[in-house]
Amino acid sequence: MMASGRQNCDNLTSFSEKSEQGCLEGGNQVRYKEGKGKRLWKKVKYQLVEYHSLPGYLRDNEFILGHYRSEWPLKQTFLSIFTIHNETLNVWTHLIGFFLFLSLTIYTMKVPEVVDLQSLHHLPEVLKKTDLHELLTCLPSMPNMPDLRRLQDEYKPSFPSMDVLPSLSSWYILELLTNCLPERFSHSNHSDACVLRSMKEDMVNMIAPLMFRPITRWPFFAFLGGAMFCLLASSTCHLLSCHSERLSYIMLRLDYTGIAALISTSFYPPVYYSFMCKPFFCNLYLGFITVLGIATAMVSLLPVFQTPGFRSIRASLFFGMGMSGVAPILHKLILFGNQPEALHTTGYEILMGVFYGIGAVVYVTRIPERWNPGKFDIAGHSHQLFHILVVAGAYTHYQAGLIYLRWRDLVGC
Template sequence: MGGEDEAVESVSGGCSRAGKRRRLWKKMKSQLVEYHALPGYLRDNEYILRHYRPEWPMKQVLLSIFTIHNETLNVWTHLIGFFIFLALTIYTAMKVPKVVDLNTLQHFPDLHKLQSELLTCLPSMPDFHKIRDELRTTLPSMDMLPSISSWHVKELLYNCLPERFSSANHTDSCVLHSVKEDLANIIAPLMIRPITRWPFFAFLGGAMFCLLASSVCHLLSCHSERISYIMLRLDYAGIAALISTSFYPPVYYSFMCYPFFCNLYLGFITILGIATILVSLLPVFQSPEFRTIRASLFFGMGLSGAGPILHKLYLFWGEPEVFHTTGYELLMGAFYGIGALIYATRIPERWMPGKFDIAGHSHQLFHIFVVAGAYTHYRAGLVYLRWRDLRGC
């Protein structure tokens, strides 16, 4: 009987807790108010008419991450983005430096056998011992680039391939050329030390900080005026950090062989980011009237990247990786620009006030474009890493 009583008590306790949760959700839902009932500091978008959380207790604010209101998707669009970039960071860190070669490796199931055959024929190559000695003496003392080009290594490897790739096997010449080139790309990095990764991880850190800060801001800002003030500053700082650190990989890897321009561009965007954060600390910057100015300021930060991109194209015109990365950067700029435009114009809710209170309003769309733009930049970063690992200066 004792066991039965305990079971009944356990079931009763579970039902009681479930009932309390349901009552809490019902109570919280009943506390959602319309725009005209909000305190002044929470009035930001007059086209979002209902489902606001006005000055809730902190416990209810935290629990509201699992309930439906007009900030729910604002929280989750960037929180999911944060976890995506956290996973990308872990993935990249675990695979460095091989992460840049994964797309190539998957097409060669017999890679290890091919590598063994290639490495076996290397000692018979002219000047191999000289090249090996130069690599050994040069690399330990270099922070950026070896004195011998990986393209030289690739050229030698290209002429040292197994006989089974000969024309006697009726291999199509285009396929043969492609296989030889891919194999050379795989082996060459084994003889050249990968370049530093800190600019790439700086960008990933900036992206995660921006996305997490935004999620926390949208979740907690309704608690009180003081919390709202702090959270909005944190949000602006996150945006500035994302834009600034997004410059680090393209600038560093494009101009790593030109220290003056590398330091000039990195210093400029860093100072501009800090200045933007300081300006965002001004109380007047928070008012809805400055929405367009806020968007324009961050848009201007992104637009300042046009200079380094044009300079990069001038220096490396004709190299496919340069066009590849520039295409990614233009796509990233389009995502950010469209998102900022939607945020500033408050489309689509301004066309049908009240119809997009829960889902589909401008801030949610802005968040989606930010995540898409940041991921596009991540893909560009992988191209930069592979390019510099193989190309050197």
């Protein structure tokens, strides 16, 4: 009987089975060994692995040899954002970029008027030294001016401290300063009797926003939204794709869609603000780039599009999409070649194209890791450099967008 019992115990493999059959003495000791075994298994299971140990769907760059996460549970995958592996910098370069553009969006929403009043021929200084009532005495001689009494009644609830604050557009005020004060308020005659020395700074600040009429901002915010979506989608993809083949399939499609969104929306500010006075060309260019972006996103949904063999095709498709912006830029220069704003924005757009172009070349050639495989596993490999160049290009385009807003706020059509 004892031999038979021992034989039965020998056939059992797990601690739990042996404990249930009474083959081991000391239940606490059994549970301790079980817990220790599970902890050891988790420690081994969540170790970083090398390239040759990866499943096929995670094999993308054979020049990065180690420090891979492979099929980790979702919790551990999320927590790996705070650990070191070959995707850490891929995650953080675009996550930081996302928060950068989120901050820029909030800033632009709070300060929608980006016009630099100092560029209006020292206009604020003139207003500080000008008697507002004396300025208004010139208004009756100017044609098509609104009734001051009606405007005073309209604005007095909002500005109770001011007796007269007409709703003057930029054109009216510029005409007023040009026709009514050609000599008396020149820079060499600030001691004129009509200078109001006690005029307060807050009065100037209330008058200054009336110097221009801000144009619509939706193309600019569309670009900012596209940039944030692209950066956040990319960061999320690099963080979660190691969890499972199914999640990797979804995340990669989200990533490619984000790239298409960034490229498409990048054209909205230059096209809209360059051709806002020419609706036909404005709608033509915006429609074309929107359709192209949607088509690129749909092609990105094809499973074969994700394979490493299509790396060059992916880069070429997105690069070609970006090159489609050459036509509206050249058209803009033909129409506004004498405007400094057109030249300034074109310079920023060329710089943006250089950043994106270099990023695409680095992405395709996998430089520098192909020169020394394994050396750049953690930091410095091509995809990290690509991410940095994308953020730099998008920020350059943001600066160009500010110039477009300033230009159209001042000039209009």
